[in-house]
Amino acid sequence: MAATHSTRMLVLGSGPAGLSAAIYGARAGLAPIVVQGIQPGGQLTITTDVENYPGFRDVIQGPWLMQEMQAQAEHVGATMVWDTIVDVDLSERPFRLKGDGGALYVCDTLVIATGAQAKWLGIPGEQELGGKGVSACATCDGFFYRGKKVAVIGGGNTAVEEALYLTNHSQDVTLIHRRDSLRAEKILQDRLFKHPNVNVLWNKETVRFIGGDDPSQGLVGIELRDTQTGELSVLATDGGFVAIGHHPSTELFRGHLALDSDGYLIVEKGGTKTNVPGVFGCGDVADKIYRQAVTAAGTGCMAALDAERFLAETDFEVEPA
Ligand SMILES: Cc1cc2nc3c(=O)[nH]c(=O)nc-3n(C[C@H](O)[C@H](O)[C@H](O)COP(=O)(O)OP(=O)(O)OC[C@H]3O[C@@H](n4cnc5c(N)ncnc54)[C@H](O)[C@@H]3O)c2cc1C
Structure with a gap:
């Protein structure tokens, strides 16, 4: 039988936004579950040199940075699940989401950090020379x-x-x-x-x-x-x-959450609240301007703080399965 996971805070995505949300959520005692998706660690795992993430004087490697973020999130109490969400029901709380293999996720708050993928031309040499020019x-x-x-x-x-x-x-x-x-x-x-x-x-x-x-x-x-x-x-x-645009990973939320004309998640100005109370968006999925690891991490932190405040203002809790 497929598993049921219940949590105060479910995080979708394990890039800088999702893992930062998990670190803050775990430190707030919410024992978050992170559904990692098909790209554990997110986009930085497909690059090499990262020179602009604060805190490192020397060049660091994208995959290494994401491993460290994941280790930190786990160390403070977040749980990683290697699964991809394929269906959501946000019509009432607790929210219910379904994983690829049928697992059910029940949560009081949902942090969406599913990112956005650059569009590529699909021409010869593009993949082979990615990161090499x-x-x-x-x-x-x-x-x-x-x-x-x-x-x-x-x-x-x-x-x-x-x-x-x-x-x-x-x-x-x-x-x-x-x-x-x-x-x-x-x-x-x-x-x-x-x-x-x-x-x-x-x-x-x-x-x-x-x-x-x-x-x-x-x-x-x-x-x-x-x-x-x-x-x-x-x-x-x-x-x-x-530079021909990006695809925000939001197909899953079409009809459930407000998206803009380019498919990006609409969040309140200067915050992470979506149009559904208890659902928060962070990182590239809600950002068509900056699209950086550090901005994704920053909004991930904001989403966790917003989720924590939301829970403090409601007296709602899911019974652990
Ligand atoms: C080649 C390359 C090099 C880059 N170099 C730099 C750099 O040097 N410095 C910098 O600051 N930024 C860099 N960036 C940009 C940076 O990687 C992104 O801004 C950042 O990763 C965005 O973080 P995010 O957490 O919002 O999303 P992402 O990193 O895209 O992570 C999205 C996560 O969502 C998950 N996901 C998607 N759909 C689902 C689903 N249905 N269910 C569950 N999980 C799901 C994915 O598996 C993934 O874990 C680079 C990007 C690329 C592509």
Whole structure:
């Protein structure tokens, strides 16, 4: 028979947001259960060097940081469950959620920290050169391209913001767009067009990322196809930033919680409350602007504190199974 897990605080997701919520929830005596999902440790487990998480002077490794966060959460009393939630009933408290294998989770409060995945182009070389020149996060990786040539692929706000951000590190930034105009807000476009270090390549489709003959070279160029003439060309570059948007992991909550037009969880301004009392959102799943480990951890802390306050204000408790 499938297990039933009852808890004061259920956390969905084991990235920086979920694990920070678990640390704070456990220290508040809520004995949280963390459902880890298909990517235990979250997005940082698929990267290597992390140079911007506070507290570490030397470069640290993403997977190591997440192992440490998990160990800390367990040390203070959180329980990890390797499962993925496939169904939710938030119509009344206690909330009821179902795991992949049929396990039932019953909780007084729910912290959603399911993250958002970068959209990729799905072209040759992208996966192989991921972290070796190909990236989806200029804020995370831009620093590694000081004085080098970089290219950003996309035409919306994210692409223009990433290109402008990269000018802090590179004097040679190319924005590649497959159309002849950008979707980004006018003010961002004005800033981009005025920038002396940004060049825009219009009507160019990205065909493949090209690695050097010696694998240690990583990315050396991007093959492009002109959408008007079909002509192929190669842009020599050290970094290729794919900036075509993100998919927040919220399909599960459609019809249960308020989502914005891009599918992000809507939380109260400056807080983590969703439109359902007792349900809180944190990390990238509710953040389309910052998307950093440290901001995810910060809002994870906020979600746990909000959940703890919510419980203190209600006299509601689930009987342990
Ligand atoms: C390649 C790469 C490099 C990066 N480098 C940096 C960096 O150097 N510095 C930095 O600050 N940020 C970096 N980031 C961004 C950073 O990783 C994210 O901002 C951060 O991980 C977001 O944390 P999160 O907890 O909100 O979500 P995530 O880390 O995305 O975690 C989401 C969690 O939710 C779980 N989940 C999803 N659906 C379900 C479900 N149905 N049931 C249960 N669990 C579920 C997943 O298994 C996962 O554990 C990088 C991102 C990438 C992709």
